[in-house]
Amino acid sequence: EPEVTQTPSHQVTQMGQEVILRCVPISNHLYFYWYRQILGQKVEFLVSFYNNEISEKSEIFDDQFSVERPDGSNFTLKIRSTKLEDSAMYFCASSETGTGGGWNTEAFFGQGTRLTVV
Amino acid sequence: AQSVTQPDIHITVSEGASLELRCNYSYGATPYLFWYVQSPGQGLQLLLKYFSGDTLVQGIKGFEAEFKRSQSSFNLRKPSVHWSDAAEYFCAVGPLSYNTDKLIFGTGTRLQVFP
Numbered sequence: 001e002p003e004v005t006q007t008p009s010h011q012v013t014q015m016g017q018e019v020i021l022r023c024v025p026i027s028n029h030l031y032f033y034w035y036r037q038i039l040g041q042k043v044e045f046l047v048s049f050y051n052n053e054i055s056e057k058s059e060i061f062d063d064q065f066s067v068e069r070p071d072g073s074n075f076t077l078k079i080r081s082t083k084l085e086d087s088a089m090y091f092c093a094s095s096e097t098g099t100g101g102g103w104n105t106e107a108f109f110g111q112g113t114r115l116t117v118v
Numbered sequence: 119a120q121s122v123t124q125p126d127i128h129i130t131v132s133e134g135a136s137l138e139l140r141c142n143y144s145y146g147a148t149p150y151l152f153w154y155v156q157s158p159g160q161g162l163q164l165l166l167k168y169f170s171g172d173t174l175v176q177g178i179k180g181f182e183a184e185f186k187r188s189q190s191s192f193n194l195r196k197p198s199v200h201w202s203d204a205a206e207y208f209c210a211v212g213p214l215s216y217n218t219d220k221l222i223f224g225t226g227t228r229l230q231v232f233p
Contacts, residue, residue, distance in 0.1 A: 003161070004161065006161075009159075031219060033219070033220075035221075035223075040225075041225065042122075042223050042224060042225045042226075043162075043208060043210075043221075043223035043226075044223070045220035045221065045222070048219045048220065055219065056217075056218055056219060056220060058220070091161070091162060093162075095219075106152070106164050106167060107219075107221065108161075108164075109154070109161045109162035109163070110161045111159065111160050111161035112156075112161060112162075
């Protein structure tokens with residue numbers, strides 16, 4: 001069964017360092033997402049990406065964050081200068097079509113990358 | 119603003135017992151509703167979803183959920199829990215307009231199953 005894969009599963013980084021979280025979405029999917037979950041809090045939407053551009057982003061997704069689809073298979077989330085509060089589980093997801101109203105499709109999630117900023 | 123509430127942070131049941139996990143949402147219209155499960159070391163896996171039609175939906179692993187518009191609820195149930203059901207369960211509300219794709223999640227309920 002196709003699945004979304006994320007690497008690494010756990011990353012520890014020092015405050016101020018840049019990190020890149022990697023995701024391989026399901027191959028025929030066109031829409032890609034990042035969510036995060038700070039320990040004990042809700043899973044929160046960060047950004048959606050379609051047709052090589054950001055289609056929507058949350059207020060969390062500030063200038064420190066960027067996303068890229070560098071080739072036909074990977075989807076990355078970059079945090080330029082990590083802060084302690086960026087420590088969280090980051091989930092990548094993909095969907096065949098947009099999940100917006102009118103599309104009864106679903107998003108498939110990866111297993112997450114646990115980012116720890118020290 | 120739309121929101122999802124899962125009142126129970128942690129639930130413990132005995133294997134073979136029935137289970138109900140609560141989910142309430144706040145939204146003016148009927149949203150798309152989802153339940154996801156996250157087993158240790160695994161991604162978020164979709165258990166079931168409600169878009170329209172029959173308000174009792176069946177999912178994988180023997181789970182079902184019932185949409186109750188009058189109570190703004192979408193509770194997840196299973197008649198007999200297995201030890202392998204121990205996991206974290208997330209309720210989510212689907213995209214609420216054509217120009218957004220984001221899901222809104224609850225805080226999750228951690229299920230512990232005792233033999």
